[in-house]
Amino acid sequence: MKPSPLSKYHTYIAANTAIFRTIIYALPASCFTIVECRKLEAMLYTDLMPKMGLTSKLPLPYRYGTLSYQGMGLLHIHSQMMIEQLKVFMEHINKNTQLGISYRATMETLQLELGSVHDVFTLQYHKYHFLATDSWIKCLWFCLDRYKIALRKPIQPL
Numbered sequence: 001m002k003p004s005p006l007s008k009y010h011t012y013i014a015a016n017t018a019i020f021r022t023i024i025y026a027l028p029a030s031c032f033t034i035v036e037c038r039k040l041e042a043m044l045y046t047d048l049m050p051k052m053g054l055t056s057k058l059p060l061p062y063r064y065g066t067l068s069y070q071g072m073g074l075l076h077i078h079s080q081m082m083i084e085q086l087k088v089f090m091e092h093i094n095k096n097t098q099l100g101i102s103y104r105a106t107m108e109t110l111q112l113e114l115g116s117v118h119d120v121f122t123l124q125y126h127k128y129h130f131l132a133t134d135s136w137i138k139c140l141w142f143c144l145d146r147y148k149i150a151l152r153k154p155i156q157p158l
Contacts (some may be wrong), residue, residue: 006051008051010011015052016073019048020075023040023075023077024080024084027080027085028081028084028087029136030081031136032077032078034078037076037077037078038078041076044075045074052072058072063078080128082143082144082147083139085139086140086144103137106135106136106137109133110111110133110138110141113132114128114131115131115134116128121144121150121151122150125141125144125146126145129142130139
């Protein structure tokens with residue numbers, strides 16, 4: 001980042017309203033691993049945190065925690081990626097949009113690859129992931145399993 005005459009407060013505002021929004025815009029279509037997200041965050045926060053008057057050694061709970069819990073509320077890329085993917089998935093899964101049809105087809109293909117009659121998202125990722133072809137749905141499945149999120153809404157077959 002270039003040197004800036006912005007105050008620490010205005011740098012924080014700019015990060016939340018411009019920089020983070022630009023990153024979040026691309027997250028629904030992305031499939032980053034946790035390691036890749038940590039590298040992105042390291043590159044982002046190495047320059048940004050000192051400009052906000054924060055030490056780069058700030059413990060992660062304070063860095064990513066919400067303001068109501070005395071945190072800074074900074075962007076945690078991997079969890080935000082999962083949230084954005086879930087929003088798009090939930091919006092389209094039962095609609096006859098191009099995305100909805102594609103998601104349902106990918107879900108059925110994934111279910112065939114796994115050889116399971118159960119919903120993919122109810123299966124434990126670490127036990128079955130090696131059977132599945134890499135896809136956006138597989139990435140979402142990993143995130144749901146990692147963060148212990150259960151989708152209960154029934155999914156309509158094609």
